[in-house]
């Protein structure tokens with residue numbers, strides 16, 4: 183999730199879409215350090231692994247403040263004499279203990295949100311350090327979540343507190359001391375959140391217990407395995423709940439929950455009815471739901487949505503669509519496979535999350551209604567491809583360097599172009615190979631079953647290697663153009679008598695042997711395009727259509743002209 187709202191706005195104005203990437207007016211100040219998520223990290227931080235987080239939070243909706251205590255158990259790959267963590271400087275730190283011993287004031291500092299704790303001695307490589315940080319204050323507020331991040335202090339229509347957090351863009355350090363990069367993923371999180379009477383806290387993982395305090399407040403204890411740092415998230419409200427059990431084709435039983443606002447039961451039941459068929463689609467096409475031993479969870483939020491692992495944020499207002507399913511729910515749920523089970527270690531490779539995540543909606547349309555629905559949905563995405571920057575830069579990048587056009591990122595192309603690259607690849611190597619590749623990158627093995635895999639990190643390089651392994655052929659030429667170049671390949675057509683010659687023109691100087699289908703008076707021939715060239719005999723007067731099934735992502739001058747015209751005529755269709 184991130185720039186997906188552009189799809190909704192696109193029907194009124196394509197030109198308006200990039201404005202969403204800007205920091206919205208009215209957003210509270212935030213330091214550059216806190217705003218960064220991922221990117222190149224200091225070596226001593228990159229060598230840390232978060233084994234366990236015990237995070238206790240008391241939420242005060244009236245004051246819009248939090249009181250927290252985080253106990254982090256960290257493994258060190260390098261010798262360290264100081265601990266580098268990330269925590270927004272909006273909080274006051276009242277105490278720090280290391281391995282149970284309180285540190286003297288002055289042993290830590292938090293300039294701009296880079297929390298540096300001087301350790302009492304050097305910890306050798308391969309050791310474990312446990313740090314407890316007590317903190318509190320007013321967390322950063324999101325004014326247009328999820329396009330900016332922080333706490334959303336909202337109210338239900340009846341006036342009850344309705345609270346959510348998002349942190350995909352700026353990172354986990356907005357409200358807890360953490361390692362704010364993808365590999366900062368904790369192995370285990372115990373989250374204990376105390377809220378006023380009558381409110382429910384929904385979070386990832388399994389609900390261990392609830393405890394009512396003497397003053398009527400309730401503490402909700404959730405335990406979760408291996409969430410992305412930005413998936414340590416809260417949804418709080420006076421929720422009602424729907425629940426059921428999904429009998430997986432893999433033999434396990436998956437608990438399903440939908441937390442919704444009271445008075446929306448009928449709409450919530452409609453969405454809940456989509457859960458089982460959507461699970462069946464993903465489990466059949468991709469593989470086992472990765473978190474079946476915890477839950478499948480969706481929670482209604484005041485913001486549009488986010489892929490919080492096993493507690494997906496949903497704020498699409500139960501909108502109905504011609505495709506017959508809720509794209510927002512389906513998109514966020516796809517991230518359980520592409521984002522939460524498979525996580526890109528570097529934000530530069532996040533097209534693996536968003537490209538695959540986006541492609542799952544047309545594939546679900548195809549699953550439900552066939553090729554015509556698929557084609558219509560793919561065409562929607564095709565119109566939004568911008569080709570301003572390559573999807574993959576080959577560098578270690580921060581979240582915003584990827585998602586924001588203004589920072590040179592591919593922006594929404596990681597969604598729409600990513601989906602079209604996958605579409606083109608599927609047509610090139612065939613469904614069997616494509617889904618074998620997909621399973622291997624998602625699970626790290628070809629034969630996933632519940633219990634034989636765990637959340638993993640992947641990369642574009644690994645993906646390309648898997649395509650090679652599965653197909654037995656080298657497709658680097660394909661990825662060099664589609665992922666590592668901004669411009670699309672262009673098919674040049676020339677006629678010489680009865681011969682139609684086709685030649686690929688690409689932004690890189692190497693052959694591009696991407697086969698092309700040509701229909702001549704209704705008879706379709708697949709030209710192998712060896713060396714990037716091909717030709718076919720076309721009798722005089724014959725009717726010719728190139729790539730009649732739109733299997734290939736390639737330059738379209740008509741589309742470029744239409745995009746330019748729309749940009750010059752804002753508000754026109």
Ligand SMILES: [Zn+2]
Nearest residue numbers: 183184536539
């Ligand atoms: Zn997404």
